[in-house]
Amino acid sequence: MTFKSWSIRKKFAGLLSTLSLHRRKALLLLPMGMVVFLGVWLFQAPAIADLSEENREQVPVLLSQWDKGEVIVLLRHLERCDRGDAPCLAGTSGITARSVAGGDALGDDFYQLGLQKSDIYNSPLTRTAQTENLVFDDLGADRKWLYQCKENMLDDAVQSKKPGRNLILVTHSSCISRFEAALGYASNTPDYGTALFFSNDPVSRKLQALGFLHKEDWKRALGI
Structure with missing residues (x-):
């Protein structure tokens, strides 16, 4: 065998060895990538579900816990006026005039649910104070x-939160x-007038989300 043919065979063998090394590395990296992906997927913060759709099975739990006075509700204020071109209800720091109808309907929904065992607090800013006044008749x-x-x-x-009293x-x-x-939940900006409901888990006794309701979905979800 000539020196030239021996040199060619040596280079070819080296190339095969390099390819094999890269293949082994690729095989090692593939499972690691899958592990990282699965880890991110498994430990991703859960999102709060819609009580009018995928989380309807929690509605009886909500109603039961509400009757016991064991619910915390976070209600986002109605449409703020300084971020749109709709007429204001009273002052640009408040809510829009077109929010009134939705606020009245939301107030009816809360009264149907029952406010006898509820304490209501609001942010003192104009848009939240106007929302509280419109929905709860200034009880907060x-x-x-x-x-x-x-x-x-x-x-x-x-x-x-007082024992035996809901907190809005x-x-x-x-x-x-x-x-x-x-609480470890993923955060998505709720629509204006959306209510999020929380209560203690009966087993762990830790506060957990029951779900949320857009202001137009109450009757469809709760039947009130």
């Missing part, structure tokens, strides 16, 4: 922590996000 009380919401949003809510909090999307994050 101002709480600064419902707009100055920081890491203690969840603690403030739990400490304000009229607040802002940013405060709702902090509350959700503190």
Whole structure:
């Protein structure tokens, strides 16, 4: 065998060895990538579900817990006026005039659900105060922590919850996000007038989400 043919065979063998090494590395990396993907998927924060759709089985739980006075509700204010071109109800820092009809309907829904065992607090900002007045006929009380919401949003809510009484909090999307994050839920900005319902799990005794309702879905979900 000539030196030239021996050199060619050596280079070819080296190429095969390199390809085999890359293939082995690829085989090792593939399962690792799958493990990372599965880990991200498994540990991704859960989203709060819609009580009018995929989470309808929680409606009887909500109604039962509500009758016992064991529910915390976070209600986002109605449509704010300073981010659109709709006429304002009263002042640009408040809600839109077209929010009134939806607010009246939402108030009827809450009264049908029952407010005898409920305490109502609202952020003192104009848009939340107007929402509380429209939906609950000014039965609520101002709480600064419902707009100055920081890491203690969840603690403030739990400490304000009285045994045997539901707690309704009229607040802002940013405060709702902090509350959700503190409980380990993924945060999605709720629509104006959306209510999110929470109650203690009967087994773990930890606060958990029962689901949310858009303001137009109450009758379809709860039958009230």
